[in-house]
Amino acid sequence: MHSLTSLQRLEAESIDILREAVAESERPVMLYSIGKDSQVMLHLARKAFFPSRPPFPLLHVDTTWKFRDMYAMRERAARESGMDLIVHKNPEAEALGINPFTHGSAKHTDMWKTQGLKQALDLHRFDLAFGGARRDEEKSRAKERVFSFRSAQHQWDPKNQRPELWRLYNTRKNPGESIRVFPLSNWTELDIWQYIHRESIPIVPLYLAAERPVVERDGVLIMVDDERFPLRLGEIPKHKSVRFRTLGCYPLSGAIESDANTLPAIIREMLLATTTERQGRLIDHDSSASMEKKKAEGYF
Amino acid sequence: MNAAASATDRALIEGDIEQYLRTHENKSLLRFITCGSVDDGKSTLIGHLLYKAKALLDDQLSTLAADSRRIGTQGDELDFALLVDGLSAEREQGITIDVAYRFFSTDKRKFIVADTPGHEQYTRNMVTGASTADLAIILIDARKGMLTQTRRHSYLTSLVGIRHVVLAVNKLDLVGYSQQKFAEIEREYRAFIARLGGSIRQVTCIPLSALRGDNIVASSANTPWYRGPSLLDFLESVQIASDSTSAPLRMPVQWVNRPNLDFRGFSGRLLGGSVKPGDTVRVLPSGKISSVERIVDFDGDKAEAVNGESVTLVLADEIDISRGDVICAAQEPAGVADQFETTVVWFDETPMLPGRAYLVKLGASTLGGKLSKPKYAVDVNTLDHVAAATLDLNEVGVCTLTLDRAVPFDAYADNRDMGSFIVIDRLTNRTLAAGTLHFALRRSQNIHWQALEVDKAARARLNGHRPCVLWFTGLSGSGKSTIANLVERKLHTFGVRTYLLDGDNVRHGLNKDLGFTAADRVENIRRIGEVAKLMVDAGLVVLTAFISPFQSERKLARDMLPDGEFVEIFVDAPLAIVERRDPKGLYKKARRGELKNFTGIDSPYEAPASPELHIDAEKLDADVAAERIIAYLHAHDLLTHA
Structure with a gap:
């Protein structure tokens, strides 16, 4: 024993x-961000x-600005799991050509991710959505329930x-109301890595160090992942051994120099790092309490 | 947040990362809660613990330093409370308003901390945090000593079954690190816990300053008189009573797994015991027996599963099992019942309504249920039992829970997950309350029949109401039988067990040897009283509809029963009226002298001096009269069992 x-x-x-949520909902979906x-x-x-x-199906709320390796992993995950994959792109953002370079990270994130997610949930009438958030990521996450109730307007009321x-x-x-469910609430970043290691779970190769073309902007290394990247005058991408601690839209994800492959x-x-994983994620720095504000508005 | 920066860890990480990973994976997990009053310094304590356990990283520390200067309360020093008080609303109010979960690990253990607020209106959050904790840290401000909140937090800790308590006597720096002050508080607290009884088995008192860091990770030079462990030392080493793997198997079925017609598995989490292929199991509530054929797993079938694991079982026999059923050890199955004595903690601003149809979630079952008026409420400050008609926000009481159908369960003291429930509002879907099951009340449906004295109280519990006699008295033709019949019909629709004794079923049988002389009338009433008494003992609501003209015989019948079980109902109609009605023509016969000793004519009627109910039969319609009687029974709790 x-x-x-x-x-x-x-x-x-x-x-x-996961089982409890499926047993008690009508139309569940899993938010799949490829990370x-x-x-x-x-x-x-x-x-x-x-x-x-x-x-239930997988739902990817696409911004069209993910790394190419991420799109490859998305297709592989759908194929190997045999699950349906729904890709939603906010048609309004698409029509306006919203991108982080011209419109800034805040507008980009709101239009593609926050509004895009609400559209997709409404369109498919999903009443329950799984998300991969962990309580150790960020202070306002620490207080979120495992089953987090949202109003018909997708709003989160932390006091209620x-x-x-x-x-x-x-x-x-x-x-009309829905529930967001976070099965990884009690996992830490180390638990996630350890589990990936133990279970041999496939991950996007960008987490591992390799020679990649990057430019340095405001002290952050940004990877030039495709030809849409607007290089500034005289800016030439350098090949450096880098990897990513978190993955999102490539223009908004900071790389770290590393040989860990x-x-x-x-x-x-x-384990030996002295900064948290969210530091590489540019959207959190927009304003203090920015995550809580985004969540109240309907961001995952 | 995972800087595992202790020196030994760091060496291992740099040297042999694979070995480190194996060690970390095999670490045990301790879940604890912290509770204290608003200003006791909980958030500061947790912040400091994270800081000292080196669980904070550079960017968090620089944010903290900036926040401390901007909105902190500690001058130029780090304000650790800001680390934990996450929501911006809280930053403004300077208080913690909800349960926050924190994660950190040391060389020896992994920890999940639930930070729970101290002020009264958030008792529900404390109970929430405590429901999954192994240990509670209760903070006391050394300057203030034990407060009302300390008692409340300790009581709630014991209510949810926590065995280990750390009493953190904080702010010792503000009382000059006084040993005497600490000893006083420790003595007072231990005396309180001894009185409290309940689940708390171990109390450890530690003198602290969360702000200065005394005795948080190492013994402090400021308290040379204290020989016990530092807080972190204690948390790393405390032995938590092993989980319930040795308990009997319990697996509530969450989801029936049917990918195709050839496979039928039952998915759920083991909430007790262990299971192997070949084990005999009993499925509740049906009680059907089968055996485990396979434990199906993504990585191939398993040879064994233990408490806490989520599994999918395939049984050898095709039996009908659905969500909410519980697969149990065949020899030690759970109980099955639909009525329980419970402790309820009310969470909502709308008070509990006894008898209202709520939803109750228990294990994997959600079903209709209702709560009785509290047997008593517990004053969480004095622990006194107080009378209560309902439960308000944050009140705790003992109530009967009656479910729409019987479900498998264990007592909370035996199995936390099999003996706990939440109450949900049908309309708003809010979680109104949480509760723990003490025991089933309808033992007839419990698989473990326990020898039980079957007495009047036991029958009342089974019936769901108390027994009594409704003794109707009044002149012939006043309407006693009509009203009694209406009352009986109404009671019957409420599920109350009744019997009506009247001239038809008594005079023609039991009392057919009796006439209408005064002596026979006395004997008639005596026998009716005795029969009614037996029937009350059997648990029935007995209605008697006889003229019963004499005060003394009615008193004789009344004296046969305990107080409150004899309800005298005087159906009062003047002789002139009943004589005019004369439905059976008896008054005419009596007037003609054909009937001797007829009450009201040639035999007296002694009107009751103080009947429980006085019905004015001249004015009141029979149906209205019957409703008045029912209302009386409700008002005197005769239709509930408590």
């Missing part, structure tokens, strides 16, 4: 959450419902959250 390690406990709890947390969440879903396929006791989740809602090596680098 053995007892579970902390990682086994986390896995069991996440599977429990390492999404890969772990997808892996857990495949375990939770095995030998059935996870009984349902208490969550034991493992009893209140999943009741009225028509294996999982244990990047875990080592992360």
Whole structure:
């Protein structure tokens, strides 16, 4: 008779959450952002419902500005899981040609991601959406429930959250309202990496160091991933050994110089790092309490 | 947030990362809560713990330093409270308003901290944080000593079944690191815990200054008289009673896994015990027996699964199992019941309404249920039991929970997950309350039949209402039988067990040897009283509809029963009226002298001096009269079992 390690406990709890959410919703969907947390969440879903396929589709709210490696991983994930993949691009943002270079990161994120997500959820009438957020990522996440209730306008009211006791989740809602469910709530960044290592979960190669063309802007290394990147006068991309701690839109993701090209090596680098993973993510710096504000507006 | 920066960790990470990963993976997990009053310094304590455990990274520290200068309360020093008080609303108010979860790890353990607020209106958050915790840290301001909140937090900690408490006597720097002050508080607190009883088995008192860092990670030179562990030392080493792997198997079915016609698996999480292929299991509530054929897993079938694991079981027999059923160890199954004594903590601003149809979620079942008027409420400050008609926001009480159907359960003391429930409003979907099950009240439906004295109280519990006699008295033709019949019909629709004794079923059988002399009338009433008493003992609501003219015989019947179980109902109609009605022509016969000893004519009627109910039969319609009687029964709790 053995007892579970902390990682086994986390896995069991996440599977429990996934099953409970599916059993109590009409039209669930999994928000799939192609990052390492999404890969772990997808892996857990495949375990939770095995030998059935996870009984919900994957939804990618596309901004058209992801890394090319990410699009390749997205197709692979859909193929290997056998799940339906829904790709939503905000038609308004598409028509206006919204991009981070001309419109700034705040507008870009709001139009493509926040508005795009609301559109997709409304369009498909999803009443429950899984997200890969972790409580250790950011201060306002630390207070979010596992089952987080949203109004018909997709709004989050941090003062009116349902208490969550034991493992009893209140999943009741009225028509039009929805629930965001975070199966990875209690995982830390280290747990995620460790689990990827233990379970051999595929990840986008950008997490591992390789020679890549980058330019330095305001002290941040940005990868020139395709020909849309507007180089400034005299700016020439340099090839450097870099990797990414978090992945988003390539113009908004800061690379770090690194030689860590294996999982244990990047875990080592992360453990010895002196900054949090969100520092490489440019959108958080827009304003203080910016994440909480975005969440209240409907961002994941 | 994972800077594992302790020296030994750092060496291992740099040297042998694979070894480090294996070590980290095998670390145990301790979940704890912190609770204290608004100004006790909880957030500062957690912030300092994270800082000292080296769980903070450079960018977090620089943000903290900037925030401390801008909005901090500690001058140029770091204000650790700002780390934890995450929501901007809180920053403005300077208080913590919700449960926040923090993660950190040391060489020895991983930790999840629930930071729970201290002020009264947020008791629900504390209960929420505590429901998944192994240990509670209760903060006390050394200057103030034990406060009302300290008692409340300790009571709630014990209510949710936590066994280990750390009493963190904080702000010791502000009382000059006084050993005497610390000893006083420790003595007072231990005495309180001894009185409290409940789940708390171990209390550890530590003198601290969260602000200055005394005794947080290392023994402080400021408290040379304290020989115990520092807070972090204690958290790293405390032995938490092993989980319930040795308990009997419990697996509520969350989801039936049917990818095709050839596969039927039952998915759920083990909430107790372990399971192997070949094990005999009993499925509740049906009670059907089967055995485990396979434990299906993504990485191939498993040979065993233990408490806490999420699994998919395939059984050897095709039996009908749906979500909410519980797969149990065949020899030690859970109970099955639909009525329980429970402790309820009310979370909502709308008070509890006894008898209202709520939704109750228990395990993987959501079903209709209602709560009784509290047997008593608990004053969480004095721990006194107080009478209560309802439960308001943050109140705790003992109530009967009645569910629409029987469900599998264990007592909360035996299994936290099998013995807990939440109450949901049908209209707003808000989580109104949380509760713990003590025991089932309808033991007839419990698989473990326990020897139980079957007495009047037990029958009342089974019936769901108390027994009593409704003794109707009044002149012939006053309407006693009509009203009694209406009352019985109404009670029957409420599910109340009744029996009506009247001339038809008594005079022709039991009392057919009796006539209408005064002596026979006395004997008639005595026998009716005795029969009514037996039926009350059997748990029935007995209605008697006899003229019963004499005060003394009615008193005789009343004295056979305990107070409150004899309800005298005087159906009062003047002789002139009943004589005019004369439905059976008896008054005419009596007037003609054909009936001797007829009450009101040649035999007296002694009107009751102080009946429980006085019905003016001249004015009141029979149906209105019946409603008045029902209202009386409700008002006196005769239709509930409590």
